[in-house]
Amino acid sequence: MSVSKTILVLGGGVGGLVAANRLRRDLPARHRVILVEREASHVFAPSLLWLMVGARRLPEITRSFDGLKRKGIDVVRGEVESLDPELKEAVVAGRVLKGDYVIVALGAEFYPEATPGLVESGHTFCTPAGAVALRPALAEFRGGRLLILTAAPAYKCPAAPYEAAMLLEADLRKRDLRDRTRIDLFAAEPGPMGVAGPEVSRGVRAMVESKGIGYHPEHQVVTVDAATRRARFSNGVEAEYDLLVYVPGHRPPPVVVAAGLVGESGGVSVDRHTLATRFEGVYAIGDVTSIPLKLGKPLPKAGVFAHAQAEVVARAIARAVTGRGRSAEFDGHGECFVETGGGKAGFGSGDFYAEPVPRVTLRGPGRVWHVGKVLLEKVWLWRWF
Numbered sequence: 541m542s543v544s545k546t547i548l549v550l551g552g553g554v555g556g557l558v559a560a561n562r563l564r565r566d567l568p569a570r571h572r573v574i575l576v577e578r579e580a581s582h583v584f585a586p587s588l589l590w591l592m593v594g595a596r597r598l599p600e601i602t603r604s605f606d607g608l609k610r611k612g613i614d615v616v617r618g619e620v621e622s623l624d625p626e627l628k629e630a631v632v633a634g635r636v637l638k639g640d641y642v643i644v645a646l647g648a649e650f651y652p653e654a655t656p657g658l659v660e661s662g663h664t665f666c667t668p669a670g671a672v673a674l675r676p677a678l679a680e681f682r683g684g685r686l687l688i689l690t691a692a693p694a695y696k697c698p699a700a701p702y703e704a705a706m707l708l709e710a711d712l713r714k715r716d717l718r719d720r721t722r723i724d725l726f727a728a729e730p731g732p733m734g735v736a737g738p739e740v741s742r743g744v745r746a747m748v749e750s751k752g753i754g755y756h757p758e759h760q761v762v763t764v765d766a767a768t769r770r771a772r773f774s775n776g777v778e779a780e781y782d783l784l785v786y787v788p789g790h791r792p793p794p795v796v797v798a799a800g801l802v803g804e805s806g807g808v809s810v811d812r813h814t815l816a817t818r819f820e821g822v823y824a825i826g827d828v829t830s831i832p833l834k835l836g837k838p839l840p841k842a843g844v845f846a847h848a849q850a851e852v853v854a855r856a857i858a859r860a861v862t863g864r865g866r867s868a869e870f871d872g873h874g875e876c877f878v879e880t881g882g883g884k885a886g887f888g889s890g891d892f893y894a895e896p897v898p899r900v901t902l903r904g905p906g907r908v909w910h911v912g913k914v915l916l917e918k919v920w921l922w923r924w925f
């Protein structure tokens with residue numbers, strides 16, 4: 541019988557949740573699985589888009605971490621204040637936690653403050669508080685110019701701003717405000733979902749433009765002025781707005797930077813198949829990582845990858861501890877729904893590790909893919925809690 545081991549899972553988002561659940565299922569009870577998370581509950585991020593347009597209420601897409609305690613996972617609520625990957629130790633709310641294995645799943649931190657004026661001027665649907673605050677702002681909006689912008693060329697969920705634009709457009713149509721509203725999407729990136737390849741990018745752009753939404757790629761916002769309600773871009777263009785909705789840029793969590801885990805790429809470097817860091821027994825998964833692809837851009841930050849990586853790492857640790865089970869490798873496959881409004885969605889899927897460029901196809905839009913996303917939400921919120 542092996543001695544008792546402790547696995548520290550840092551972060552209770554998509555990756556951390558899946559990893560902790562899988563480890564608890566695969567490890568005998570004498571081994572400890574500790575999940576550290578600062579929040580009391582988990583919010584299913586893809587549904588924030590529905591929350592924004594009133595199709596969901598926050599409690600419907602939120603689950604308490606208490607459900608994990610009933611499964612035998614030790615949930616420690618608190619801030620990871622520091623991390624020593626060499627010693628496999630984390631300080632959480634002043635208390636030292638030591639693991640035999642550590643999974644860093646602390647995500648990427650939104651950093652809207654990098655754009656002067658953005659926070660004071662607009663609303664973001666990317667956080668629960670932001671999506672909730674956008675509801676009344678949208679209800680008060682009686683027409684004019686709706687500006688949607690991405691504050692950086694790369695961000696979590698490359699589909700999200702495009703879905704947001706189409707869902708907002710559908711909401712305005714439903715409320716008979718579409719004729720009185722001009723909608724423009726100013727993107728810092730050269731096109732939608734660029735890492736998925738030119739065909740997918742063209743497809744998503746066509747979906748957006750078919751709704752009469754003006755699309756302006758390669759517009760990097762520099763400042764936003766709340767008083768004059770104008771956004772200024774690095775190419776000299778200025779755009780006025782009556783309602784501003786944005787996707788913020790992000791940065792790696794400071795505690796991961798301080799731990800010396802973040803390289804020049806801006807994320808934790810890992811083996812692209814095993815998610816192992818350069819520290820033995822320490823893995824990193826999900827948005828906190830940066831995995832370079834042959835085409836010169838990193839693997840997109842998306843829950844689907846965080847999930848798959850968590851399964852791989854949990855399996856590797858369970859196998860190392862028990863000597864049983866199959867090994868697995870993360871192969872870069874992923875898929876995502878692209879909500880287009882009116883109860884329809886597109887569906888992109890493929891191999892992001894394919895070389896020289898990812899091989900991804902886009903299907904739809906159709907009702908079946910929207911139903912698929914609803915099912916994903918229901919299953920997710922039931923399965924992991």
Ligand SMILES: Cc1cc2nc3c(=O)[nH]c(=O)nc-3n(C[C@H](O)[C@H](O)[C@H](O)COP(=O)(O)OP(=O)(O)OC[C@H]3O[C@@H](n4cnc5c(N)ncnc54)[C@H](O)[C@@H]3O)c2cc1C
Binds near residue numbers: 577843844
């Ligand atoms: C609006 C929106 C829609 C999206 N839609 C999709 C989609 O349809 N499909 C898809 O694949 N992806 C989607 N995503 C992206 C997806 O949510 C992320 O890629 C995914 O959550 C990443 O998982 P993660 O575990 O790496 O990080 P997260 O899920 O961000 O988890 C990190 C966790 O760590 C915690 N944490 C951070 N720092 C600390 C600290 N110091 N101490 C304690 N706790 C800490 C955080 O509170 C958080 O719970 C969407 C994102 C947004 C914003």
